[in-house]
Amino acid sequence: MEEAGRRRRRVDLHTHTTASDGQLRPAELVALAAQRGVAVLGVTDHDTTAGLDEAVTAGQRVGIEIVPGIELSTAVEAGEVHILGYFIDFHDRPLQEALRSFQERRIERARAMVSRLQALGIRIAFDDVLALAGGGTISRAHLARLITERGYTSSLEEAFARYLARGRPAYVPHERPTPVEAVQLVQAAGGAAVLAHPHTASDLARLLPELIAAGLAGLEAWYGEYSEDQRRSLVELAEVHGLIPTGGSDYHGEGFREGRELGSVDVPPESVERLRRAASRTGR
């Protein structure tokens, strides 16, 4: 019994690298995943595929399968919804053009927020933000780190609460695609679209039918931070709607957040095969 348990192919379909806000380079992430017994690893950086070539090469070297993925940030009225894409053709030109325009919007937004911070007497420069992001996807977390490192606030939470959160003086809204547009973008790139951490969506009952009509393939059920009960009810919800239950740790680095340990989730290999089939039916 134990032997069989040890041999089980671990599957983790939701991880981040330094291409977005993860702490490990893609090759480092893959090496660590192999060490932890992960046999199938989804690499899903925010709004970028820049880490995938390195991850795929590293996966071939250590003998684990890399599922090329992405996690797209989208906007609905009541906040943020993340759409995962799996088995995408990440060299697809329209996909890359769309991602480039998302990046430009992020940069413009960060620039506008830095101007507001400067007007509030906070001395940080936009170049500092760029340097901190190191060529990766820029987010408000980078601004929070700078504000805190310079001693204007004592924690990242405080930086958000005082300046960066929605409704605070340095906040600038982010122009993002809608969740339906993200599902369509994933499909056009030959991938299978999955709703990430569904409990983040405040209006799931309204959102889900819309996404299914657009071609959503799956629902993230075995999510790092979710309890057993939450996971079970999401698997049931997926079944009710004919969606593929998927899962992943949402690993960003060691000690990032409880429940987010690499390879800590228990996703059945069957979900990977179903995603692969769903992806093969999309695109051109």
Ligand SMILES: [Zn+2]
């Ligand atoms: Zn997410």
Ligand SMILES: [Zn+2]
């Ligand atoms: Zn994530």
